[in-house]
Amino acid sequence: MDYEKLLNKAFSEMPERTETSERFEIPKAKSFIQGNKTIFDNFIQIASIFRREQEHLMKFLSRELAAPAQVVERKLVFVGKLGNERINQKIEAYAKEFVICRECGKPDTEFVKKQRFLFVHCLACGAEHSVRAKIV
Numbered sequence: 001m002d003y004e005k006l007l008n009k010a011f012s013e014m015p016e017r018t019e020t021s022e023r024f025e026i027p028k029a030k031s032f033i034q035g036n037k038t039i040f041d042n043f044i045q046i047a048s049i050f051r052r053e054q055e056h057l058m059k060f061l062s063r064e065l066a067a068p069a070q071v072v073e074r075k076l077v078f079v080g081k082l083g084n085e086r087i088n089q090k091i092e093a094y095a096k097e098f099v100i101c102r103e104c105g106k107p108d109t110e111f112v113k114k115q116r117f118l119f120v121h122c123l124a125c126g127a128e129h130s131v132r133a134k135i136v
Contacts, residue, residue: 024107026095029087036080038067040087043076050099051110057094064090103127 062069101122
């Protein structure tokens with residue numbers, strides 16, 4: 001067989017290509033209200049998907065939602081009644097600020113500390129950008 005025939009055969013045997021818009025989707029919070037507290041059920045999973053420390057994500061959410069929070073039995077417990085939609089908005093804001101690369105838009109990032117400043121370093125494209133919000 002010549003090259004053209006082999007190439008056509010290979011293309012014909014390839015599976016159909018399905019387009020997906022993104023390989024990374026910002027996860028949604030699963031929370032419920034119990035008394036005067038809001039229980040964020042999948043907090044640990046979201047922190048691991050983002051590849052960020054639980055403490056950092058907890059402090060961000062606590063500050064942004066203006067509600068004290070603590071981790072109890074692998075769940076994040078907020079004091080106060082918070083809607084699921086509000087929590088999801090803050091998770092999206094966290095992802096945009098601390099997880100997703102501003103240059104290439106990929107979530108393959110890590111924190112790098114240089115002197116006193118914190119940077120988000122992209123493992124995909126190598127870009128670095130400083131973190132605007134300071135969470136101690």
